[in-house]
Amino acid sequence: MATDRICVGAIAGAFGVRGEVRLKSFCAQPADIAGYGPLTTEDGKRAFTVRLTRPVTGGLGARLSGVATREDAEALRGTTLWAPREALPSLPDDEFYHADLIGLEVVDPGGQLLGRVRAIFDHGAGDILEVVGGKQVLLLPFTRAVVPTVDLAAGRIVADPPGSDE
Template sequence: MSAPDSSGSGRAKAPASASEAPFGAFVRKPSKAAAPAAPNASPDAGPDTQPMRVESPESWPADAVEVGAIVDAYGLKGWVKVAAHADAGHGGDALLSAKRWWLLKGRDANPERRSTPVLQAKIHSDSIVAHLAGVDGRDAAAAMRGCRVYVSRSEFPSLETDEFYWVDLLGLDVVNVAGVALGKVADMIDNGAHSVLRVEYPATGKDGKPVNGERLIPFVGVYVKHVDQAAKQITVDWEADY
């Protein structure tokens, strides 16, 4: 399979020919504009219909990915406004499809942890608005400001075989077509035209001390030849001295 091309924020997709997670790890790069996801309807009866509950580090999902933050109340009936880390319909659709949001507030050693079912979520202008269980009225919604929103990776919308979520590429080994190890994916960058792999590798500084070297490899088919998630490896047409 050839490598993913990119043009937005959400997933990374291979072109037809040639090919607790951090902020910004969640992207989409379709070859054509994706249709907005349908609003999230009230969830079916079951565990995710439980009201808002307090969580602990032990009950927090191991696959939770930060996908946005609550920035304000919306309207008078308890809806909240969310700034998504990826555009709605371009990766931010996980916010629309997830039945439960996991909320983290505070950046000290013991942040407040809660989770709540999503009664309804939809795109509004350049953000997402949602009605969460247990949040009734504007004052209650305003009190949610500053909460970072996480979604379990297992609840992300499914992808086509040639699409990738950035969060799944982080930490993968990068080797070139000659088998030379180039490092590991430390981050993904969106430069507006396409995604870029930021690859770190062990190096030596001018003072002789160990440092992290960096390679920036465009995530496009001319350079990225194969992504093997099972083997945790990306093969690229890129020389070690570039």
């Protein structure tokens, strides 16, 4: 499910009274978000250059181009920020951008369809794939033991869910 843009962060709200925002970075190194060129809104209608100002509770303080007042900053609360894929670093063979996994077909080692990846969650102990097949929802730890194969070219993941061999 390759896309030409990747979601790298979100605006969590205003910070201070001069248009600063509280920025939540989805990057492995949070400060890297400022180096990916102008970031756009999901619809692509607005673009911002990002200048980080300081660490703040729950993220990073930042100044965005075109955002001058607290009201401007507060109006952007919840806005996701997207970077062009070509601005992001390439990943090793065993790492993936979440955007590339969403929508992939998931099969068991015998080829039986389990569903498709609907979401990826990270609650601190590692990524969890949410796989939906009909009315069935599976939450699979995204580990090499449970997900031995990710084939982006074929659009398929092979998963061996815990307890499936009983």
